[in-house]
Amino acid sequence: MTKWWKDATVYQIYPRSFNDSNGDGIGDINGITEKLPYLKELGIDVIWLSPVYQSPNDDNGYDISDYEAIMDEFGTMNDYEQMLLEAKRLDLKIMMDLVVNHTSDEHQWFIESKKSKTNDKRAYYIWHDPKTNGEPPTQWAAAFGGSVWEYDETSEQYYLHLFSKKQPDLNWESDAMRQDVYRMMRNWLDKGVAGFRMDVINMISKDPTYPEGKKLKTGYTDGSPYYFNGPKVHAYLQEMRREALSGYDTITVGEMPNVSVDQAKLYTAEERKELDMVFHFDHVGLGDGELGKWTPKPWKLTDLKQIFSRWQEGLDEVGWNSLYWSNHDQPRALSRFGNDQETYRVKSGKMLATCLHMLKGTPYVFQGEEIGMTNVQFSSLDDYRDLESINAFHELTEKGLLTEEEMMEAIYKRGRDNARTPMQWSNQVNAGFTSGTPWIGVNPNYRTINVHDALAKKDSLFYYYQKLIKLRKTHEIIVEGRYHLLYQDREDIYVYKRVLNDQTLIVLTNFTDQTVTVDLPYQLMMSDCLITNEDEAIEKSDAGYQLKPYGAYVFLLN
Template sequence: MANWWKESVVYQIYPRSFKDSNGDGIGDLQGIISKLDYLKALGIDVLWLSPIYDSPNDDNGYDIRNYQAIMQEFGTMADFDELLQQAHHRGIKLVLDLVVNHTSDEHVWFAESRKSKNNPYRDYYIWGDGKTDGKPPNNWGSVFSGSAWKYDDATRQYYLHMFSQKQPDLNWENPKVRNEIYNMMVWWLDKGIDGFRMDVINMISKEQSFQDGETYGGLYGNPSPYIINGPRVHEFLKEMNQRVLSKYDVMTVGETPAATTEDAQRYTGENEHELNMVFQFEHMGLEAAGGSKWTDRRFRLTDLKQVFTKWQKGLEGRGWNSLYWNNHDQPRVVSRFGNDKKYWAQSAKMLATCLHMQQGTPYIYQGEELGMTNTVFHSIDDCRDIEAINAYHEMTTQQGVSPQEMLCYINRISRDNARTPMQWDSSAFAGFSTAEPWIAVNENYKRINAAAQVEVEGSVFSYYQKLIQLRHQYPIIVYASFDLLLPESEELFVFTRTRGEQQLLTICSFAEQNVEYHLPQRFADDEKQLLIANYPCEPCTEKITLRPYEARVYLHK
C-alpha cells in the first residue's frame, strides 16, 4: 500500500535513554529489542530510531563517524539485524535517522579533507579563506553558539560547521558527495529498513556567495537566509528520490526548520517526488523572544491554534502533515502546554487527543505515552546537551543573564528534558539500567512509570492505546478535512473533521477552571457517538461544562 505511512502512528526512540541491557548506564539495541512487546501492546506501527551510527558523541550521535557501523555503546550490526527482524516479526516498521548535512570531524572523509588543499576529499566539505584581518570568511553564527567557522592550522583555511565544531558541513554541490550518500542509503534500504527521518534536510543547499548575515545586537550574523531552503535543495531532493527513494516502498520525513506551508507543499506534494512529510517548528517556537528560545514566556492558545490551522489548511490536498508535540530536541509536552502537577493525567490525555485527531501522521516520543514530564536541573553540571551548555556559558558571561535565570530557562525548554531515561518501573534508576545512567533519572519516576500504567484502566498509557486504535479503526481520523471553531478563545481548542457525510468534533480545554461550551447544531442531538474522553461523561445535547483540561471527541454519522 503506497500510503501506509499516512495511516501509521510513529514512535520515536532515543536509544541512549530508552533501555540499557548490559548495565553500563547507556541504552542500547538489545534494550530496545527487550521492549518490542511493550511497543506492540501500545499499538504503534513504525519505530523511528535517533542515530545509532558510530559516533564520538559530541552531539549525542548526530555527529557521525561511520554511516555503516553501529555505535559501540549501542551494540553491533548483528544486534541491529536482530532488532530489524524482531520488529518486522511483530508488524512494526523501522525508520532510521539520516544525518547528511554534516558528519563528524572524525569521519574518514573529513580526516582526508583537512590534510591538504588538493586532497581528493577536500571538496567534500566547505572550506574558505579568512578575511584580510584574519577573521572567518563571514560572520555567520552557529546554531550551537559561537562562529559557524573553525580555523584549521594544517591548511590555514576555515571550514563551515552550522552546528558543533566537530560537525563540519558536507558540500552538497559536489556530485561525489551526493553519490556517497545515495549509495549509503541504498545499503540500509537493501537491509530492509522502512525509511528515513532526515535531519535538517532543508539546510543541505547553501547559497554560494557566503555573504555576511544580518546581526541583531549579537556578535554573529544570521545565516538562515543563505542556508535554509537553499537554491538547490529541491533539485537535490528530487535527485535523491529518483536515484534512491522511488525504488522502495518507504516513509520519509524531513526535519525542515523555518519552512513555510508553501515550502512544505513543494517538499511533500505527491507530484513533486521529494519527501512524504516534513517536521515544521512553528508551534515549537511560540514562546521564543527576539529569536532566542531561552525565555520563560508562556504560549497563547490563540497563537497555537492559528499555527496548527495554518498547517492543516495549507497542506490539505497538497501535501501531508507530521503531527508531534515532543521529540529529542523539545521539552516534555505536559510540562510545556499542560499542567504537570495538579492536572497531570488530564492534561497529558487532552494534549494527546488534540494532536491525534488532526490530519497527518502522529509521532509519539518515548515516555510521552506515560505522561513523562520535564526534569529539574539543579546546576549546569546536571546537563549533557551541548546546546544548553554552550548557551549557558555564553549568556551568563556575555549577555548579563544570571546563572539562576539561565537554569530556569534550561529547566523549561532545554533538550535534555526529553533525554532523561525512560521510566519503566519504580526500582532503582527507574528500571532503565542497573547502573547510574549517563544522565540523571527524573525524580518523579516512582510515581510516573510504565509498570504503574500498562494494563491499568484510565492510565495515560491506556488512553494512548485507545487513540491509536481509533486511528486504525476510523478512516475519518486519517483523511478528513480540518476546520477550526472558536478561533478567538484562549480556553478552548475546538475543531471539526469532515469526510463526506461524516463529521468529527474534537473539544479540548486548555483552561484550569470549568468552561461552558455550546455544541454546534449538528451535534446537539442524540445521534452523535462519544469516541473518547478523558473524564467520565454523561449524555448531553446542547450545552456542556468542560472540566479543567477536559477533552472529548464526538462522531456524527
C-alpha cells in the same frame, strides 16, 4: 507505492535513554529489542530511531563518524539486524535517522579532506579562504554558540560548521559526495529499514556567495536566510528520491526549521517526488523571546490554534502533515503545553493526545509521552549533558545577557535534556532503565510515573494512547477528513471538526484548569462518543455544553 504511513503512528526512540540491557548506564539496541513487545502492545506501526551510528558523541550521536557501523556503546551490527528481524516478526517498521547536512570531524571523509587542498575528499566539505584581514568569511553564528567557521592552519582555510566545530557541514555541490550518501541510504534500505527521518535536511543547500547576515545580540550575525531552503535543495531531494529511494516503499520526513507552509507544499507534494512530510517548528517556537527559547514568554492558545490551522489547511489535498508535541530536542509536552502537576497530569496528557491525534496527518509519539513523563529540574549545570544548553549557558551569562538564575530557569523550561532523561520503566532503582549508573540523571518522579504502574491501571494514559491509535485505523475520517477550526478567538478551548462525505467529527478540548461552556450548533448527546478523558457523558445546560478542566471529547456525527 502505497501510502501506508497515512494511518500509521510513529514512536520515537532516543536509544541512549530508552533501555540499558548490559548495565553500563547507556541505552542500547538489545534494550530496544527487549521492549518491542511493549511497543506492539501500544499499537504503534513505525519506530523512529535517533542515530545509532558510530559517533564520538559530541552532539549525542548527531555527529556521525561512520554511517555504516553501529556505535560501540549501543551494540553491534549483528544486534541491530536481530532487532530488525524481531521488529519484522511483530510487524513493526524501523525508520532511521539520516544526518547528512554534516558529519563528525572524525569521519574518514573529513580526515581525508583536511589533509590537503588537492585531496579527493576536499570537495566533500565546505572550505573557504579567510578575508584579507584573516577573519572568517562571515560572522554567522553557529547553532551551538560561537562562529560557524573554524580555521585550519594546515591549509590556511576555514571550514563551515552550522552546529558544533566537530560537525563540519557536507558540501552538497559535490556529485561524488552525494553519490556516496545515496549508496549508504540504499544499503540501509536493503537491510530492511522502512525509511528515514532526515535531520535539518532543508539546510543542505547554501547560498554559494555567503552573504553577511544581520547583527545579533551576541555580536555574531544571522546567516539563516542563506542556508535554510537554499537554491538547490529541491533538486537535491528530487535526485535523492530517484537515486536512493525509488524502488523502495518508504516513509520519509524532513526536519525543517524555518520552513513555511508554502515551502512545505513543494517539499511534500506527491507529484514533485521529494518527501512524504516535514517537521516544522512553528508551534514549538511559541513563546520564544528576544534570545529565542532562552528567554521564554507565556504562549497563547489562539496562536497555537492559528499555527495548527495554517498547516492543516495549507497542506490539505496538497501534501501531508506530521503531528507532534515533542521530541528529543524539545521539552516534555505535558510541561510545555499541558499541566504537569499531579492533579491534572494524566488528564491534561489525555487532552493533549486527543487534540493532536485527531488532526489530519501522521502522529509521532516521543518515548515516555504515553506514560506522561515530565520536565526535570537538576540542581546544577554539571548534571546536564546537552551541548546546546551548556554552551548557551556560558555564552549568554558571560556576555551579561542573562543571569545564571535566568539561564537555569530557561533550561528547566526549554532545555533538550528534559526529553533525554531515562525512560521510566518501573519504580525500582534508576526507574528500571539500568542496573548501573545512568549517563544522565533519572527524573525523581519515576516512583509515581512509570510503565509498570501505567500498565496496571486500565484508565492510564498508556491505554488512552492505545485507543487513539486504534481509532485512526478504524475511522477513515480521522485520516482523510478535512479540517475546520471553530471558536478561533477563544483562549480556553480548542474545538475543531473533521468532515468526510456525510460524516462529521467534532473534537473538543479544554486547555485550562477551569470548567468552560461551549455553545455548539450540534446535537452531541445523541452522537457516538469515540473517546473522552471524562468518566461521564458530556453535560448540557441552557448555555451550552460543559467542558471540565482539561476535558476532551471526540464525537462522530453520521
